[in-house]
Amino acid sequence: MKIYRYGEIPLSALLIRTIETSGVSDTVREIIADVADRGDEALYDYARRFDGAALESLEVSQEEIDRAYESTDPAFIKTLETAAGNIRAFHEKQMEQGFRMAGPDGSFMGVKITPIEKVGLCVPGRTAAYPSTVLMTAIPAKIAGCRELVMISPPGADGCQPDAILAAAKIAGVDRIFRTGGAQGVAALAYGTQSVPKVDKIVGPGSAFVAEAKRQVFGLVDIDMIAGPSEILVVADETCDPAYIAADLLSQAEHDVLASAVLITDSMALAEAVEKELSHQLALLPRKDIAGESLEKNGKIIVTDDLPSAVEAANVLAPEHLELCMDDPLPYLDLVRNAGSVFLGKNCPEALGDYLAGPNHTLPTCGAARFSSPLGVSDFIKRTQYTYYTREALAAVKDDIARFARKEGLEAHARSALIRFEEV
Numbered sequence: 001m002k003i004y005r006y007g008e009i010p011l012s013a014l015l016i017r018t019i020e021t022s023g024v025s026d027t028v029r030e031i032i033a034d035v036a037d038r039g040d041e042a043l044y045d046y047a048r049r050f051d052g053a054a055l056e057s058l059e060v061s062q063e064e065i066d067r068a069y070e071s072t073d074p075a076f077i078k079t080l081e082t083a084a085g086n087i088r089a090f091h092e093k094q095m096e097q098g099f100r101m102a103g104p105d106g107s108f109m110g111v112k113i114t115p116i117e118k119v120g121l122c123v124p125g126r127t128a129a130y131p132s133t134v135l136m137t138a139i140p141a142k143i144a145g146c147r148e149l150v151m152i153s154p155p156g157a158d159g160c161q162p163d164a165i166l167a168a169a170k171i172a173g174v175d176r177i178f179r180t181g182g183a184q185g186v187a188a189l190a191y192g193t194q195s196v197p198k199v200d201k202i203v204g205p206g207s208a209f210v211a212e213a214k215r216q217v218f219g220l221v222d223i224d225m226i227a228g229p230s231e232i233l234v235v236a237d238e239t240c241d242p243a244y245i246a247a248d249l250l251s252q253a254e255h256d257v258l259a260s261a262v263l264i265t266d267s268m269a270l271a272e273a274v275e276k277e278l279s280h281q282l283a284l285l286p287r288k289d290i291a292g293e294s295l296e297k298n299g300k301i302i303v304t305d306d307l308p309s310a311v312e313a314a315n316v317l318a319p320e321h322l323e324l325c326m327d328d329p330l331p332y333l334d335l336v337r338n339a340g341s342v343f344l345g346k347n348c349p350e351a352l353g354d355y356l357a358g359p360n361h362t363l364p365t366c367g368a369a370r371f372s373s374p375l376g377v378s379d380f381i382k383r384t385q386y387t388y389y390t391r392e393a394l395a396a397v398k399d400d401i402a403r404f405a406r407k408e409g410l411e412a413h414a415r416s417a418l419i420r421f422e423e424v
Helices: 025-038 040-051 062-071 074-092 131-144 163-172 182-191 208-217 242-253 268-282 288-298 307-317 350-355 391-407 411-421
Strands: 002-005 099-102 108-115 118-122 148-152 176-178 201-203 231-236 260-265 300-303 321-325 341-344 381-388
Touching: 002 268, 025 040, 025 182, 025 208, 040 182, 062 163, 074 131, 074 163, 118 131, 118 182, 131 148, 131 163, 148 182, 182 201, 182 208, 231 242, 231 307, 242 260, 242 268, 242 288, 242 321, 242 350, 260 268, 260 288, 260 307, 268 288, 268 300, 321 350, 341 350, 391 411
Parallel strands: 002 300, 118 148, 118 201, 148 176, 231 260, 231 321, 260 300, 321 341
Antiparallel strands: 099 108, 108 381
16 A cells, blocks of 8 residues: 555545446346346346356245254354344434424424335345345344335355345344345345335445446335445554554455555554555455455555544545544544544454444445435334414414415415415
8 A cells, every 4th residue: 555645645536436337337227127027037037147046936935044044153143143232222222203393373293203114125145245234234124113124135056045144134033035136136126026025215235236226226216325335444643553453454455346445644654564564464364365456456545744634634535434543532533524434442443333333334435424324223214294283373374375375476375275264
């Protein structure tokens, strides 16, 4: 990773700022149209073509789920249950309450909170099988009260999903699971097929094909976000252990060659030590080729004059993951305006948030933390407004309604208020 002085390169060059799907948009459009037209038949064809699987059925049976749970290492089951408990505890605090406000004239109005009925969960499969994604997407939806959770995940060539994925789904309370993924799975959730139910919202990460498919079906259904490659930005001072920082940077670099890992520090000595440590730790990783390419293409170290400048640079970049690695991070947390999830202190690696702590790991990328938030319970509810006026209350405001309506050239609006008092 090359070391730069702050201001030597524009901040916009530090992280990938766009989600590139243009190269797949036409293919995705064709797949979506095909699934909408042929339903299950198309899904079976795509399973053979993309997954190498000759499926006998699209839906995973309860017996298969139970068998996968029993086959999973008991120690990992305990870890899943611990993580699930932490995720539930954190997200239960996010529950919204409706409200009603009353006027002295007998009128009242308010907001009613209703869960989304059916939610589709996209979970990566095969070599990128992430049971953590199952917990992070399903548990907030369950807390919100969604009636049905429908999970899609691509099968292996044997037609099966990894046991850990199915075990996590059982723990999280997923209702139905289907052996499909990619753009075809998103299309199935959006349009419905003979086997896969049509849902109201689709959440969860995936490839560029999944991201583009979610973009194209938005409007027919809701989606959580268009997620890009993973990002980590570490702000650290001279007291930090360079080995810790290098390990945290590599934890994101190993995801994808497009992932971004950036260190911003006020210490040139730390910058140089981290650079050396990265080379040492990289050689030890099974995914060293991926991580190495990621660091070479997108990894950077920036040296600033002071830590407040480093945090301000982080605000401009609005990273997915932001680590504040110093002994007393809380004063700097107050300076953070734009970040998906913030990890405080020297003992809080980003991986803690990926798996166990409780806050959600489905986060805005590509600078979207400037205007959006992590996945949470609020993503699975709807707010419905309601209003009640007595005749006397309406009489007091009818002329204002008519005046406003006529100012906008909408006479029927005005008449709808006045006619109740025979004033038209």
